[in-house]
Amino acid sequence: MPSPSSLPTIGIDFGTSNSAVACRVDGVARLLPIEGTATTLPTAIFFNAEDRTTHFGREAVALYLSGVEGRLMRSLKSLLGSALMQEKTAVYDGLVSFEDIIARFLRELAVRAGRELGRIPEQVVIGRPVHFVDDDSKRDERAEESLRHAARAAGFRDVAFQLEPIAAAFDYEQRITKESVVLIVDIGGGTSDFTVVRVGPDRAARTDRSDDVLATSGVHIGGTDFDQRLNLDRVMPQLGFRHHGPQGREVPSKVFFELSSWHLINWLYAAKAVRQAKELRTSYADTQLHDRLMTVLEERHGHRIAATVEQAKIDASVTDAPISIDLSCAEPGLAATLSPADMAQQLSGQLENVIASAHACVKRAGLRSGDLDAIYLTGGSSALRPFQHALRKSFAGVNLVEGDLFGGVATGLACAAPQRRRA
Numbered sequence: 512m513p514s515p516s517s518l519p520t521i522g523i524d525f526g527t528s529n530s531a532v533a534c535r536v537d538g539v540a541r542l543l544p545i546e547g548t549a550t551t552l553p554t555a556i557f558f559n560a561e562d563r564t565t566h567f568g569r570e571a572v573a574l575y576l577s578g579v580e581g582r583l584m585r586s587l588k589s590l591l592g593s594a595l596m597q598e599k600t601a602v603y604d605g606l607v608s609f610e611d612i613i614a615r616f617l618r619e620l621a622v623r624a625g626r627e628l629g630r631i632p633e634q635v636v637i638g639r640p641v642h643f644v645d646d647d648s649k650r651d652e653r654a655e656e657s658l659r660h661a662a663r664a665a666g667f668r669d670v671a672f673q674l675e676p677i678a679a680a681f682d683y684e685q686r687i688t689k690e691s692v693v694l695i696v697d698i699g700g701g702t703s704d705f706t707v708v709r710v711g712p713d714r715a716a717r718t719d720r721s722d723d724v725l726a727t728s729g730v731h732i733g734g735t736d737f738d739q740r741l742n743l744d745r746v747m748p749q750l751g752f753r754h755h756g757p758q759g760r761e762v763p764s765k766v767f768f769e770l771s772s773w774h775l776i777n778w779l780y781a782a783k784a785v786r787q788a789k790e791l792r793t794s795y796a797d798t799q800l801h802d803r804l805m806t807v808l809e810e811r812h813g814h815r816i817a818a819t820v821e822q823a824k825i826d827a828s829v830t831d832a833p834i835s836i837d838l839s840c841a842e843p844g845l846a847a848t849l850s851p852a853d854m855a856q857q858l859s860g861q862l863e864n865v866i867a868s869a870h871a872c873v874k875r876a877g878l879r880s881g882d883l884d885a886i887y888l889t890g891g892s893s894a895l896r897p898f899q900h901a902l903r904k905s906f907a908g909v910n911l912v913e914g915d916l917f918g919g920v921a922t923g924l925a926c927a928a929p930q931r932r933r934a
C-alpha cells in the first residue's frame with residue numbers, strides 16, 4: 512500500500528454526461544477503472560426510495576430504467592452557477608442541496624479511485640470548462656466556488672482547477688513527435704471548449720506552460736443542448752408542444768422545455784408541477800396529447816425519453832440513416848423518427864455558434880486557420896457527423912485528428928497535476 516506522501520494527485524474530469532479519473536504514476540498518466548472495467552462513470556446518481564440506497568453511473572441509470580421507485584439525477588454540472596444550486600431537493604434521507612449531491616458524486620469517484628490506488632486520494636486537479644456560464648463572470652466564479660466546496664466536502668484537502676481543453680492538450684501532447692500549434696476542440700455534453708496551444712515532446716517537461724497556451728474560448732453548448740433541441744422538434748409536439756387549443760392559442764411551452772432539459776426533468780415530478788401540468792388540459796384541442804404528457808409525468812418517463820432521443824442522435828450520426836424513436840412509454844405504439852437531414856437542420860444554429868467560438872479562439876491567438884498544424888477533437892459530441900462536417904468546411908485544409916473521446920481530459924489533468932496551483 513502506498514504511503515500518504517507517495518499517493519499521487521488524481522485528475523477528475525467531472526463531466527456533464529460522463530466523468531473520469533486518472534492519475535500519474537512513474538511519469539505515465541493512466542485512467543482508473545471506476546465502474547467495473549470501465550474508465551468512465553456516467554454523471555448520474557439514483558436515490559432508491561424502495562431500499563433507501565444511493566447508486567451511481569450506469570447502475571443508477573439501469574435502476575431508474577427498470578422502474579425502481581426513486582429519483583434519478585443527471586447533468587448535475589449544468590446546475591453549477593445557477594440559482595438552483597441554493598435549492599434543496601427531497602431524497603430518501605431528507606432534504607439535500609445540489610452542492611451536497613455533487614459532493615456525494617465526487618466522494619464516490621474518490622472512493623473508487625482509492626480502491627485502485629490503495630488509499631483514498633486527498634489531492635485533486637478538477638477540470639473546468641472555459642465558461643461554466645456564458646457572459647456572466649460572477650456566476651462563473653460562483654460555479655467554480657460551488658465545485659470547490661463540493662470537492663472539499665467530498666474529502667479532498669487540496670483542490671486545484673485546470674481548464675478542460677488545456678488538459679486535453681496535455682493528453683494530445685503525449686503522442687506527438689514534433690512541435691505543433693494545435694486547436695484543441697472539446698465538445699462535451701454541456702460545453703464546447705477551445706484552446707490554441709503550442710505542444711511538443713520537448714515542451715511537455717516544462718513546469719510553466721502559460722506561454723504555450725495562446726488562447727482559449729468556449730460556449731455553453733453541448734450534446735445535452737442538441738438532445739433538447741431534437742427532443743423539442745421530434746418528440747414534444749406529440750405531447751402538445753406548439754399544439755393549438757380550442758381558442759387558437761398555443762399550449763404554454765414551459766413544461767416541454769423542462770421535460771427536454773436533462774437537468775430540469777426532476778422538477779416536473781414534484782406534486783405542484785404535476786398539478787400545474789394537469790391544469791393545462793383546457794389548453795388542448797386534442798386531449799389525447801395531454802393524456803400522453805400526463806402519462807410521462809405521472810410515470811416519470813422524462814429521463815427515459817431524453818435517453819432515447821440521445822441514442823437516436825448518436826445512431827443517426829453513426830449510421831447516417833433515419834432512426835425510429837420509441838415513445839411507447841407515453842402511449843402504446845407511439846413513435847417518432849429522426850433523419851440525418853432533420854438533425855443537421857435542427858442543430859445548424861447551435862453548431863454555427865460552436866464553430867464561431869472555434870474561430871474566435873484562433874483569432875484571439877493572433878493566427879489564421881491556415882497557421883494551425885492540426886485540429887485535435889475530443890469529447891463525445893465531437894463525433895457528431897453534422898459537427899465534423901461543419902468544422903471541415905469551415906477549417907478547410909487543416910488536418911483533423913480524432914482523439915480519445917471520453918478519457919482525454921482526465922488523463923491530461925493527471926499530467927497537469929505536478930504544476931497544480933493551490934486553491
Ligand SMILES: Nc1ncnc2c1ncn2[C@@H]1O[C@H](COP(=O)(O)OP(=O)(O)OP(=O)(O)O)[C@@H](O)[C@H]1O
Binds near residue numbers: 701703824825889893
Ligand atoms: N458517437 C457520438 N456522436 C455524437 N454524440 C455523441 C456520440 N457519443 C457520445 N455523444 C454525446 O457526447 C456527450 C458526452 O460527451 P462527454 O462525455 O465528452 O461530455 P462531458 O465531458 O460529460 O461534458 P462536458 O465536458 O461538456 O461537461 C453526450 O451528449 C453524448 O450524447
Ligand SMILES: [Mg+2]
Binds near residue numbers: 527700920
Ligand atoms: Mg468533457
